[in-house]
Amino acid sequence: MEIYTTCSQKVLSGVPTTLSLTLWSVVLALVLGILLSFGVLSRLVPVRVFFSVICSFLKGIPILIFLYAFHTAIDSIMGGLDNMFGFYTYDIRKPPTYIFAVFALALSYAPYMCDMITSAMHTIPKGQWEACDAAGFTGWQKMSRIIIPQCIVIAIPNFGNHFVNLLKASSLSCMVTIMEMMGEARNYATMSQKFLECYIVCALWYWFIFVVFEQAFRVIEKRTGRYLQPGIPVLKRKRRRFHMAEQQRGILEEAK
Amino acid sequence: MPESEFMLSIKNVYKHFGDNNVLNGVNIDVKKGEVVVILGPSGSGKTTMLRCINFLERANEGSITVGNYTVTAKEKNKKKIRNLRRRTAMVFQQYNLFRNRTAVENVMEGLVVVKKMNREEARKKAEDALKDVGLLEKKDFYPSQLSGGQQQRVGIARALVMEPDVLLFDEPTSALDPELVGEVLECIRTVARTGITMMIVTHEIAFAREAATRVIFMEGGVVVEDGTSEEVIDHPKTERTQEFLARINA
Known part of the structure; x- marks a missing residue:
């Protein structure tokens, strides 16, 4: 029994690293995905082809290869940058493995983010664009007020999937010496020689975190997608307050 | 004739999708306050014509004037097109x-x-x-x-x-079931009485007869007949119009 509690403690000490690793790589993947989607949705055919090829290239490579490749290249990249800008401060004994792991995870998920964005774009009915055009919106007004808000709502379930997938994929980064949940579990497993127990404990904790995020995304999905569901509207608190103010104003004017 | 007398002028508009010529030189001038109903069989270019007015569809040739603001079909400047669009408003078939x-x-x-x-x-x-x-x-x-x-x-x-200077209706009742058509037509009728210039593409002949001050019949991308509702619907001059109306009334 003791082995389970100790292992749990070890694994939990890796949770912050796992979460921050996931969060940063999701953010970076999203940024890269947005950039890629600009290319993929471009009107110019060569640009579109170029970015589609990049997407398929990134998609076709296992995450572990990204991690190993970046890990191997750390010294030469960092050393090169160091020399180029003349800092001469790079310490070869402390390579920034964490940042490179974030980049590796982000790069492998960027094309999925890009797909998520482009498919969300394509599901917006043509009529929504036309209604904006007919009213005389500028391109920016159209995107920022109507199209992108709708895209976000459509993309949220997909985004949730990618998020939890990335959360699980972040366990691979234990292969490049990052001590997140899986890394801690492996470490303790070799120390205690109880491999199976450690892996099971680690798996259960992963499952727990997964459930938390899955439920969170389910709630977000429901709340943001409210306008797509038929039925009686649930007034937002903000709007109810507005009505109160409106009524009070009416009473005030009557009193006058 | 001074241009400003017309609220909306469509001059010599041509439009083709590939080899398919949809509009073959449409000329329509609409005075202020007129309620124009456009009739015609499917594929006669009614909707395309309406969409060319606010550049949802870009005509290949011709020009559109709303109020005193003219934009030619070749216009590249997005701002000018936007200004034209802001003088019109559209009601869509799919809302x-x-x-x-x-x-x-x-x-x-x-x-x-x-x-x-x-x-x-x-x-x-x-x-x-x-x-x-x-x-x-x-x-x-x-x-x-x-x-x-x-x-x-x-x-x-x-x-x-x-x-807007001109209100465009693109088959406003075609996507509705018969029970709901009435409330929408009633609504359009009320709007028509306010004296706003309107252009309505529809298949509702009865509605056209009572609400329109002017009816235009289109076929094959040109205006075939143009006049008051009595002239066009009750006493059509061309054979094609007669045929179309006979089939719809039957």
Whole structure:
């Protein structure tokens, strides 16, 4: 029994690293995905082809290869940058493995983010664009007020999937010496020689975190997608307050 | 004749999709306050013509004048096209309400975004417009929570609140079931009485007969017949119009 509690403690000490690793790589993947989607949705055919090829290239490579490749290249990249800008401060004994792991995870998920964005774009009915055009919106007004808000709502379930997938994929980064949940579990497993127990404990904790995020995304999905569901509207608190103010104003004017 | 006498002038508009010539030189001048109903069989270019007016479809040749603002079909400047669009408003066949906005927000949207009105003022104006179409109690409903007829009435309020020079209706009742057509037509009729210039593409002959001050029959991308509803619907001159009306009335 003791082995389970100790292992749990070890694994939990890796949770912050796992979460921050996931969060940063999701953010970076999203940024890269947005950039890629600009290319993929471009009107110019060569640009579109170029970015589609990049997407398929990134998609076709296992995450572990990204991690190993970046890990191997750390010294030469960092050393090169160091020399180029003349800092001469790079310490070869402390390579920034964490940042490179974030980049590796982000790069492998960027094309999925890009797909998520482009498919969300394509599901917006043509009529929504036309209604904006007919009213005389500028391109920016159209995107920022109507199209992108709708895209976000459509993309949220997909985004949730990618998020939890990335959360699980972040366990691979234990292969490049990052001590997140899986890394801690492996470490303790070799120390205690109880491999199976450690892996099971680690798996259960992963499952727990997964459930938390899955439920969170389910709630977000429901709340943001409210306008797509038929039925009686649930007034937002903000709007109810507005009505109160409106009524009070009416009473005030009557009193006058 | 001075140009400003007409609220809307469509001059010599040609449009083709690939090899398919949809519009072959359409010329229509509409005076202020006229309610023009455009009839014609499917594929006669009615809708395309309407969409060319606000450049949702770009004509290949010709020019569009709304009020005294002329834009030619070759215009590249987006701002000029936008200015033209802001002088018109459109009611769509599929309503095309902004799905992420409630009814009142849909009506407000143009006022806030295009006319730069402040939100409180716009909301008040939008609520008035919704009252006019009889949907004030539904103002906080999202489009998905409204029936087709209600959505279309919100669409009409949204177009009306912009106070356009010309109001364009693209088959406003074609997507509705027969029971809901009535409420929308009634709504359009009320709007027509306010004296706003309107152009309506529709298949509702009975509606055309009573509400239109002018009826245009299109076929093969040209205007075949043009006159009052009596002239065109009751006493059509060309054979093609007679044939079309006979089939619809049967």
